[in-house]
Amino acid sequence: MRLSLRLAATLSCSVLAFAALQTVPAQAQTVSAPERVIVNLTETPSTSLAFNWRAEAGAGDGFIEYAILTPGPAYPAQAVRLPAQRTSAAFTTRDEQNVAADYYSVRLTGLTPDTQYVYRVGKEGAWSPWRQVKTAAAEVRPFTFLYMGDVQNDIRSMGGLAVRRALRQTPDAAFMLFAGDLINRADNDAEWGEWFDMDAHRLAETPSLMTPGNHEYMKPQGSTPQMLAPQWRLQFTLPENGPSDMLTETVYRVDYQGVRIISLDADMIDEDPQAAQDQFAWLERQLADNPSRWTVVFLHYPLYSTARGRSGEELQTALQPVFDRYHVDLVLAGHDHTYGRGRPHEQGPVYMVSNVGPKQYPLGDLNWTDRKASGVQVFQQVEVAGDRLTVRAFTMDGALYDAFQLDKPGAGPARLTDLKPATPELILRREDQ
Numbered sequence: 001m002r003l004s005l006r007l008a009a010t011l012s013c014s015v016l017a018f019a020a021l022q023t024v025p026a027q028a029q030t031v032s033a034p035e036r037v038i039v040n041l042t043e044t045p046s047t048s049l050a051f052n053w054r055a056e057a058g059a060g061d062g063f064i065e066y067a068i069l070t071p072g073p074a075y076p077a078q079a080v081r082l083p084a085q086r087t088s089a090a091f092t093t094r095d096e097q098n099v100a101a102d103y104y105s106v107r108l109t110g111l112t113p114d115t116q117y118v119y120r121v122g123k124e125g126a127w128s129p130w131r132q133v134k135t136a137a138a139e140v141r142p143f144t145f146l147y148m149g150d151v152q153n154d155i156r157s158m159g160g161l162a163v164r165r166a167l168r169q170t171p172d173a174a175f176m177l178f179a180g181d182l183i184n185r186a187d188n189d190a191e192w193g194e195w196f197d198m199d200a201h202r203l204a205e206t207p208s209l210m211t212p213g214n215h216e217y218m219k220p221q222g223s224t225p226q227m228l229a230p231q232w233r234l235q236f237t238l239p240e241n242g243p244s245d246m247l248t249e250t251v252y253r254v255d256y257q258g259v260r261i262i263s264l265d266a267d268m269i270d271e272d273p274q275a276a277q278d279q280f281a282w283l284e285r286q287l288a289d290n291p292s293r294w295t296v297v298f299l300h301y302p303l304y305s306t307a308r309g310r311s312g313e314e315l316q317t318a319l320q321p322v323f324d325r326y327h328v329d330l331v332l333a334g335h336d337h338t339y340g341r342g343r344p345h346e347q348g349p350v351y352m353v354s355n356v357g358p359k360q361y362p363l364g365d366l367n368w369t370d371r372k373a374s375g376v377q378v379f380q381q382v383e384v385a386g387d388r389l390t391v392r393a394f395t396m397d398g399a400l401y402d403a404f405q406l407d408k409p410g411a412g413p414a415r416l417t418d419l420k421p422a423t424p425e426l427i428l429r430r431e432d433q
C-alpha cells in the first residue's frame with residue numbers, strides 16, 4: 001500500500017472533489033468496530049500475510065493482534081500486538097456521499113508456513129472478532145483456489161449469493177482470485193461497502209487476490225490518465241513487485257505452492273501505451289525466471305472474447321506470443337459477462353472467461369471455445385496437485401458445468417484432457433442490461 005504517492009498522483013489529475021490526505025485528527029472518544037476487514041496474499045505467502053480494514057474518521061491508532069491458533073481459548077493471551085499503518089482519507093463519491101475514514105494496513109512477516117493463525121484488528125474497546133487465516137506451505141503441495149469473474153452488480157444481494165455459493169462449495173479454498181469489476185462504479189463507495197458485505201467473515205479469513213477491471217477505473221472528463229478507484233490501494237494490500245509505481249498493487253506476482261500467479265492491469269494496457277509496454281517487459285521477466293511449475297495469468301479483459309461484438313485482438317497480438325513461448329498454462333479473465341473456455345492454439349494456454357455476477361451478455365459467434373454459456377453465474381475451482389492442474393466450473397446452483405485437466409510431467413506445454421459433463425450447453429441470456 002504505497003498510498004501517499006499514489007493518492008497524491010491521483011489528486012493531481014482529479015476533477016472530482018475527492019481525496020485529501022489529512023492531518024490525523026485527535027482521537028475520537030468512542031469508536032465502533034473495524035469494517036471492511038480483508039486479508040490479501042503477499043509475494044511470500046508462506047511467511048507473510050497482509051491485512052486491511054477501515055474505521056470511522058478520527059478513530060486514531062489501530063493495531064493487529066495475532067497468534068497461532070490454540071486447542072482452546074489460550075490464543076488471546078499469547079497474541080502479539082503490532083501497530084498498523086494508518087491513512088486518513090476523505091472523498092466525495094458518485095453517490096454524493098462525503099466519505100471520511102481511517103484506513104489501516106499491516107503486513108505480518110516472519111510467520112510459520114502451513115500454520116493456522118488467529119488475529120483481530122482495531123484497538124481497545126473497538127476490536128474486530130477473532131478470525132482465522134492460514135499461511136501457505138513453503139513447499140509444493142496440493143491446493144485449490146477459487147477463480148471468479150465480475151461481481152459488479154447487485155453486489156450485496158445477487159453477487160454475494162454466488163460468491164457465498166462458491167465458498168460453501170469450496171470450504172478449503174486456499175485463496176480467492178477476482179478477475180476485475182468487483183464493483184460497478186469506481187467512485188461509488190457504497191458499492192465497495194456492498195462488496196465487503198458479501199461475506200465479511202470469509203473475506204477476512206480466506207486471502208484474496210484481485211486485478212482491476214474497467215469499472216475500478218474512473219475517467220472523468222478531461223482526466224488523463226484515468227484514475228484507479230482510491231479505495232483500491234486504501235482497502236487492499238497487494239504485492240508491490242510490479243513494474244512501476246503507477247501499476248503497483250494492480251500488476252504483481254505471487255508464487256503459491258508451485259503456481260506462479262500473475263496479475264496484469266488490462267485497462268492500463270488498453271489506455272496507456274507506456275503502462276502497456278512496462279507490463280509487457282515486466283511480464284516477460286516474470287515468465288523467463290519462473291521457479292513455479294505452473295503459471296496462471298489473470299487480467300480483466302479476455303484475449304479471446306465471448307461477448308457479442310467484442311474482440312480481444314489487440315491483446316492477442318501483444319500477449320499471446322509471450323504466453324506461448326513461456327508455456328503459460330491458464331489465462332483467466334472476466335469482462336464479457338458470459339462463460340467460455342478453450343485452447344485456440346494447441347501449444348498455448350487454456351483461456352477462460354467467466355462471470356459470477358448477475359449481469360449477463362449474449363454470446364458472440366465463437367470458434368475457439370470447447371464449452372460456453374450465457375445467462376448463468378459461474379465460479380471455478382482450480383485444483384493444483386503436482387503435475388496435474390484441474391479446473392471445474394460450477395453454475396450457481398452448484399451443478400458441474402465444465403471441467404478439464406492439464407498434465408505437465410516435464411518442460412513444455414501441458415497436455416489438455418477435456419472433462420466437461422455431457423449436459424447441454426446453457427444459453428440462457430436474459431435481455432441485455
Ligand SMILES: [Fe+2]
Binds near residue numbers: 181213
Ligand atoms: Fe469490465
